[in-house]
Amino acid sequence: MSTENTQKVTETLARLADAADADAVEAIRIEALGKQGWISALLKTLGKMTPEERQEQAPAIQAMRAQVADAIAARKAELEAAELEARLATETLDLTLPAPTSPKGSVHPVSQVMDELAEIFADLGFAVATGPEIEDDWYNFSALNMPESHPARAMHDTFYFPDTAPKGGKMLLRTHTSPVQVRTMLDTVKRNPGGAPVRIIAPGRVYRSDSDATHTPMFHQVEGLVIDKDIHLGHLKWTLETFLKAFFETEDIVLRLRPSYFPFTEPSVEVDVGFEIVDGKRVLGGSGDAPGHGWMELLGSGMVNRRVIEMSGLDPDEWQGFAFGVGVDRLAMLKYGMDDLRAFFDGDTRWLNHYGFSHLDQPTLSAGVGAKA
Incomplete structure (x- = not known):
């Protein structure tokens, strides 16, 4: 893996750690793993390489892709858990209230x-x-x-x-x-x-x-x-x-x-x-x-x-x-x-x-x- 790609991965992981909401995480995912993402572009270059080059570069690119994907999934889970905790802290449900009535038919x-x-x-x-x-x-x-x-x-x-x-x-x-x-x-x-x-x-x-x-x-x-x-x-x-x-x-x-x-x-x-x-x-x-x-x-x-x-x-x-x-x-x-x-x-x-x-x-x-x- 080149120094440039290693630096990109580090920057991506840092941005994910600072992402404030799911929209920010999604924007980073598209930038890295989307159709036009920079990791997707690296994967496309494998087809033009010789077998020897592909054998050397493919594991590094795949490891980079997996590292970023795992970080995205982990950050999404953290944000969802934080959102749920916030809702549970602010929302209350009074179980003593009667259940809402639902529409029902009647016999003519x-x-x-x-x-x-x-x-x-x-x-x-x-x-x-x-x-x-x-x-x-x-x-x-x-x-x-x-x-x-x-x-x-x-x-x-x-x-x-x-x-x-x-x-x-x-x-x-x-x-x-x-x-x-x-x-x-x-x-x-x-x-x-x-x-x-x-x-x-x-x-x-x-x-x-x-x-x-x-x-x-x-x-x-x-x-x-x-x-x-x-x-x-x-x-x-x-x-x-x-x-x-x-x-x-x-x-x-x-x-x-x-x-x-x-x-x-x-x-x-x-x-x-x-x-x-x-x-x-x-x-x-x-x-x-x-x-x-x-x-x-x-x-x-x-x-x-x-x-x-x-x-x-x-x-x-x-x-x-x-x-x-x-x-x-x-x-x-x-x-x-x-x-x-x-x-x-x-x-x-x-x-x-x-x-x-x-x-x-x-x-x-x-x-x-x-x-x-």
């Missing part, structure tokens, strides 16, 4: 009510059935005894696709979950040609061309279906009464059944529930005929029409049943005090933070209705 009221419905009806022996949201008009209308002239088939009420359905007609976004009832009965007959009892609920999304404070183009509905022998209207009333008492968590539920008309049930009944006005708000409970009380229409129901049972491949003289349907969103509004259905689908996180449920402390109906049944 519709999902919460869906879970509650499934839990209640499971206690009553119902299974959950599902079906496609894109239906053909045979399942959505014809199989449910809805004639071609029925207003629900009108273009201004139903979202149609231009595609032709397998059985003729058109494809559409289902207007109710009743097609699931038809599909379930057909599947039951396929598996049991003589027929078998059916007890299902069919929750899901449905679509109608409507939009205001109490209607949206897409909403959620749950329908129930029971098919068995010797079924009558009393079974329907008991089922609905038991369900509503469990869902609203009160025994003070009074129902009124009014004659109505639905193509797929006969007889058909609208179900009203009694309420009273408390602090300007409707509270379910009590007789709707008492002073300060009233009746609120809640759902539609009835005995399954003979024609629907026949279309499903069952003998209506042997098999009877009842069906009912109610809006899941409406149930959520009544139970949890919401007044505008459109807010359910606005995606406003402030609304969801207020009305949503924590996945850790969701209200539960685990007590069920088994004891009452």
